[in-house]
Structures are given as C-alpha cells and as structure tokens.
Amino acid sequence: MQLLITILLDGLTYASYLFIVSVGLTIVFGVLKILNVAHGAFYAWGAYAAAYAITYAADMEYSDWIGFVCIFLAAALVGLVLGMIIERVILRHMYAQDEVLIALATFGIFLILEDVILLVFGVNPYFAYQPMALLGRVPMGGISRDVYSFTLMALACVVAFSCWWGLTKTKWGKLISVVIYDREISQAMGINVSMVYLIVFVIGAGLGALGGAYVAPTLSVAPGFGIDVIVLSFAVVVIGGMGSIPGALIGALMVGILRAVAVHKMPELELFVVFAVMATVLIIRPEGLFAPAKARTI
Amino acid sequence: MLQILRSDKTIRWTLVGFFVLAIAGNFMPAWVQNNLMFGLARGLAVLGLMVLWRTGLISFGHALYFGIGAYAVALVDKHLGVSDIFLRLAFAMGAAAMVGFALGFILRKYRSIFFAMLSLAFSMVLYGILVKVEALGSTDGFSVSATSILGWTPESKYTLFCAIIVACAAAACMVQYYLKTGLGALTTAIRDNELRVEYLGYSVSKAIHFKYIISAGLAGASGAMMAMALGQVDPDSMVNWTVSGELVFITVMAGPGSVIAPFIGGVVFEFLRTYAFELAPHAWQLIVGGTLLAIIFFLPMGLWSLLERIWVRKGSSS
C-alpha cells in the first residue's frame, strides 16, 4: 500500500513537471506547426536563470521566499527574451519551408543555446535548494516527502486550467483556434497571424522555461540539463497528440506514472518503457491519443 | 553494368582519391590518421542518410543502426572472441540490416515529421535498454579488442585505416552505381511525386523499404568501423539522439550532391571538432548549431554545392 502511494506521488510529481514543460512544446506545434527542438534549451535556460537568481538572492541574504519570485521572473524573462529573439530573427523566415527542415534548424538553435548557457552561467553546477527547503517535508506513504513537490502538482493544475480558460474563454484564445485551423484563411480574415505566432511562441517558451525554473531547486543544475528532457517531452507530446493540450496532460500522466512504476519495480525498463510506448502510439495512432480534429484537405 | 562503371566520373575520382589517401596515410601523424578514420567511418552512415534524404526522408534515429553495428562488434568480441575484421563487419551489417528490414515494414508507411519521430523513438528504445542493462555495459559501455585481418593482428592502426578506406570507397562506388540505375532514380522520383510512381506501377513502400535497409546496413558498418577504430563502445557517444543529430548535421552540411560528399563532410566534421575542442571547448555545440543554421539558410545544398560551383568556375576560366 505504501509503495503504491509512493509510486503514485512520484508519478504525479514527475507528470506535473513533464506537463508544464511539454504543454509549451505542444502549443507551439499546434499553432505554428513546428517541432521545436530548442524547447529543451528554454527548459535549461529557465532552470539556470532561476538557479542563478535564487543563489544570488540567498547570497544577498534576502528572505528565502524571494526564491519563488525569482522562479517566475526567470521563466517570464527567458520566455520573453529568448522567445522573441528566436521567433523574430530565425523562425519567421522559415514558415514556408519543410517542417523537418525547420525542426533541424531548431536543433541548431538548441545547440547554440546550450553552449551560450556555459558562456553566461559558467560550467559549475548550481544548487538553488532554498525554495524547496523552505517548505519543509511532510510524511506520506511511509516516507517523508517534500511539500515542494505538491506545489509542483498544484502549479501543473494551474497551468492546465489557464491554458483551457485562455483558449476557450478569451478573445485571444479564439483567435488562436482559428489560426490553428487554417493560417491562410485567418490572414485573409484580417487576423495578424504574425503577431499570433510570436505571442504563442513566447508563451510556449515561457512555459518550457517555467518547467525548468520550478524544477531547479530540486536538483543540481549543470551542463547538459536539457538533453534528456527534450526527448521525454517529445514522447509526451507524441503520445498525447501533437498540438493537443489535454493530450499533453494525458501523455504526461502516462509517462510520469509509467516511469514511477518502472523505477520502483523494474529499474532497467525505466527509459525503455517510455519510448516503447511512444513508438507504439506512433505506429497505432500517429496523430496521438487526443489529436485535434483536422479538416479534410481534399 | 561495366559501361556505367567505366564511364562514371565520380567513381573514377573516388577510387583515385581514396587510393591517394591510403598512400598518404602512411606518412601522416597518428592524430591525423585517427581523425580521418573517424570521419570516413562516420561518412558511411551519412552516405546511407543521403540516400534517404534524396528520397525525401530524414531519419532522426539512425544512431540505432550505428549503435547496433558498434555493439555487435563489441559483443561478438566479448562473448565469441571474434577479432577478424570481415567477421565483425558481417555481424554488424547483418544485425543492422535485419533490424532495418523488420522496422522498415513499419517505417515505410510514414513520411516527414512522423518518420523522423518514429525513427527517433526506436533509437531511444535501444538507448534506454543499453543505458540501464548491466550486462550490456550500461553507461560505461565496454572496450573492443584489437582487430585482426585473416588471422594476422597488425601492430599499427595503418591497416585498419586502409581497411576503412577500402570499405568507404567500395560503398561510395556501389551507391553511385545504384543511383545511376532506374532504382536509384526512384529516389528523386519518389521525393518529387509518390502518387505518380504508384500509378506508373511501382510500389513506393517497397522502394522506400529497400532504401531504408541499405541505409541501415551502411550505418551498421559505420558503427562497426567506429568501434574498431576507437577501441570502445558506449551508449552516449553511439546511440543517444545527439548522435543521430550529429549524423543528420553532417548530411545537411555535406549536401546531397555526390556520393563523395558524405565522406568529405564526415572528415570536415571530425577536424572541426578537434580544433574546436582545443580552441574553445565550451563553444563546440555553438559552432555546430551555428553552422547548421548557416547551411540551412545560405547553402541548402550543402558544402558539395559550393565545391561544385568553384569547380565549374575553374573549369570555365581555364
């Protein structure tokens, strides 16, 4: 019983952070139709920026609560600055190209951003534990767990709700839905598709950065931070359906729980099982489990 | 068939070029020889990727076959004591081609981003297995003993160097011949218009499957050569998605223009890496990423197209 609770909580924690990271990737794919490999770099940048800010604040002897402000500030900053630069300078010239070529270009951007991290933040790892330590621990399922991980789950719920609300209840959300359906028709109707693309990309980048920023206090932020996450978020997005937000949620839950089960029951299968499911979904239902409805083109 | 071989300029230049390289290799310092070995070995995998690219497909997961080839060599070495180069290559290419044959049934139905993602998924499945299973070396991998040839174990690496050159030259010539036949012309035809190919009476799925197996076999040979040249295998440098990324980078950098381009690309990549690590160890990825973007934007047909332009200009001025 205790093991079950541990697995469940581990799985949910894992799923929460995967969801926050992956929802940005899926939104960008759904609207701009590009697979952004550089998303892993947003994650890494968010983590580094947050870790740097938190340790700086700690050095300055500010209250540890500032750490939380740092996290959200860092994510927003990374999303805005990096997102805008990349979309305006590089991506906007490529929208007419083949989607695999665009993905390759984002791979190039990923590599560049990973090295710029080293130049900006140095090669030593950051350990910005303050926000996590601040919230303390609570016993559950036989072991004491960080309260922090529950706040991560809460954040995931907030993000999920905000995305849903933003897309269905606001004017901008409706505009985005139209652009997803057909870019040309949207332009013909007078929607500033260019601006929509920019905003969506920045939001996606910001969400990826938020994933990294919020996770930063729980581990050591070191070079190579984004490399594993990017393929895991690919798996999540593929399983759930590329472009679908509920899909990202379901995909994250599946991957998170599968990994938790594997880690506790059969550690050798930990990575294998995630990608095996990804491959299986691609074979059986390439659009994913929750693919957004596509209009017939013929 | 002989007519194609005799009249083809590329084949002639390839054979000449590789022969000169083989001779020159004897007089090169060890580090140059090593880089050439690694670069040319990688070029084999890139050659396979080039065939797929001409067909309109880009695989994000060829590290799967590269890794299968490398690990096949390491495993037959460790468990069966096989050190002969021909046997090792046979095992490696055989294993890679078999997996390529099996997975090809599934992959041949996919295109574009789905083809890329599915091939990535398959390669990460292997990575996931290798990284976690102790018996297969886990993250440390394991070493490969020296390569022998027909019973004789040479002392220097020069023999292996020549062997790699021969393999690359053979592969380049065979692919060149293949591309000149009707089957080879199908690459561009399928990329241009699959529907028309079907209606002319040829199965596009079968054609893609065949090309996929070829590219898998070549990548397997590539991994095998790498394992033998390096003397060791491990998942992160041979099976991880970053390895697939490197291979695709070299493919795009070299361009689809000629069967020699992949090898030039592989060698350029290797030398670039050595220099970059010496000059700016934390800027290597930046250079690769920047180069990739530059090529996509300014030289989409790769370095080979640049060489062709210089060649043509020289030819017209002289």
Place this chain on the structure above:
Amino acid sequence: MNGAPALKVTDLCKSFSGITAANNINVEATDGDIIGIIGANGAGKTVFVNMITGYLKPTSGKIEHHGKDITGIEPRDATHVGVCRSFQVSQVFMTMTVRENLLIALAIAKDEGKAMLSSPRSPDLLAEADRMMAAYKIEDHADAVASTLSQGVRKLLDIAMAVVANPKVLLLDEPTSGVSVEEKFAIMDIVIAALKEKGVTVLFVEHDMEIVERYVDRVLAFYQGEVICDAPPAEALVDPKVIEYVIGHDHAPNPTPAVNGGEKPETANA
C-alpha cells in the same frame, strides 16, 4: 484479348459514412470506344474514375477488364493489368526534365521493372522516349525541367506518362482543365489521335461540352452518383435530364452539330 468488353462496371456503389457518392453504376465499354464523362461538380465523376483505377475501394459492385475482375485492386496493379489514368492536376516529376520523366516511366513499365536494374539512359529507352515525345508533340521541351512547362505541355506529359505502360483502357481526368483556351483543342487533337492509333479505350472526364461533342462516341452523364444518360453525344446533349442536371437550360446547345456560333456552356465549370 477475348470477346469480353474492355471495361465492364456492374452495380458499382460507393458511400462515405452515409453520403452516397456512387449508386448502382452500370457501364460497358468496347475496345476502341471514346467515352466522355460529364456532370456537375460533386456528381461522382472523379469518384468513378478513382474506383476504376484503384485509388478508392468500392463499397460494392464489380469492375471487370476483358473479363478479369479488377475490383478494389491497388493502383499499381491496375496499371499492370492495363488500366491507366491521367490526373486533373498533372502529376509529373517536377525537378526532372521531360525526357527524364518519360525515361523513368518507361524503365518502370518495361519487363515488369527489370529495366530498373540498369541505367534509364539505355539506347532503346531513349529511342522510345523520343518516339513518345514526337507522338505527343512535346519534343521541343525534351530538356526543359517539368516545373518550367506551361500547363498544356505538362498535361501532355502527364498523359504521355499514363500511356507508357501501353494501357488498353485509359481514363483521363479533365484533360483540358487549367489549360488555356487556345491550347485546349490542340491538346485533345494530339491526344485522341495518338490514342486512336493504338486502339486504346478512352474515358475522359470533361466539363467543356464543345470538346465532348467533338471527340466522343458516347457520353456518360452523372448526377448525384448515378448515370442518368448513356448515349451518343447527339442524343445525350439534348436529353432533358442531361439538360436539367448537367448543362443547364440557358446553355443547351443548338440541335445542329457545330457549336462554334453559340454560347459556351458555363454551368458545369468550376
């Protein structure tokens, strides 16, 4: 080539989740027939062509070619059997020259693909390609890349490629659509002459009634997935049902054969 008809379609039906695109279609064509298929957009003409050439599988019914059942076979098998098609939007290899297009087509067609193992630039394939380009009058464009061709020439190339496999039955999907008015008759003259020479049975979808009148032996009129008329053009074009559902009252042609003086029927055009 036994006595069986070149094409025999029996009770052919096709529905897409509730929508009937084809309803009990019965057609018979003898060797050498030239048949025009007319009908408003959405009447089921292309669905009909797609089913015969294997692009769509019928829900029920039978398609036979010289007595052989070809219902539901793959497009490439249809080609092997001798039933080929051309496309409304020309499907050619855009980055290759006209000659290269034909060479590949010929290489695939010859010896069931054995020619694929050697270079397409062999002397007999080159000669054959030249012969085809001459027959379709596109030899001037032999070395032009397909993407630079005018619509008309590209259409001719598309049709030539469809004919490479020496089909006994050829279906042309709107061979003159997208082609300028000056080129329309020129193209059809060339195509029909080349096909008549080989005795090919031709069915072509067409919106332009002038073309239909000029070249066909029979007219098949479609409406809402059914054949409402199957008769020689003189009869069909004055058939009340055809006038009602295809040509339109304002544009029904005069009873006299030559149509040059009257208005061009516009209703059926997109």
